[in-house]
Amino acid sequence: MQLQESGEMYLETIYILSQTSSAVRSLDVAEYMGFSKPSVSRAVGLLKQNGYLRVDRDGFLHLTESGEQIAEKIYERHTIFTNLLIRLGVDPKVAAQDACKMEHAISDESFAAIKRHIQQ
Secondary structure, three states, rough: OOOOOHHHHHHHHHHHHHHHOOOHHHHHHHHHHHOOHHHHHHHHHHHOOOOOOEEOOOOOOOOOHHHHHHHHOOOOOHHHHHHHHHHOOHHHHHHHHHHHHHHHHOOHHHHHHHHHHHHH
């Protein structure tokens, strides 16, 4: 199943939050993203239904293996694009905003080529 950009953003956010906290709640995601709790609740339900996320009995969010793979991929793209744009002289805040757009639109093939080029 092809995940939409918004779903990728939720997975990436949960991934980022889980790097600094072992317990991520929907409220944490809502605060981080600046979204309403009902919007996050709906997204969490869809991600759970599609096997990207599980919610434990205490309401904490956990990425499944497939959810974590997608989140790591999107986060890597975001990080690489942000750093590349900053090295090119783009303001860090603008670079992060632009990277957020780019990370969802680029193909795996093109990203791999950019990544190889940067690493040389």
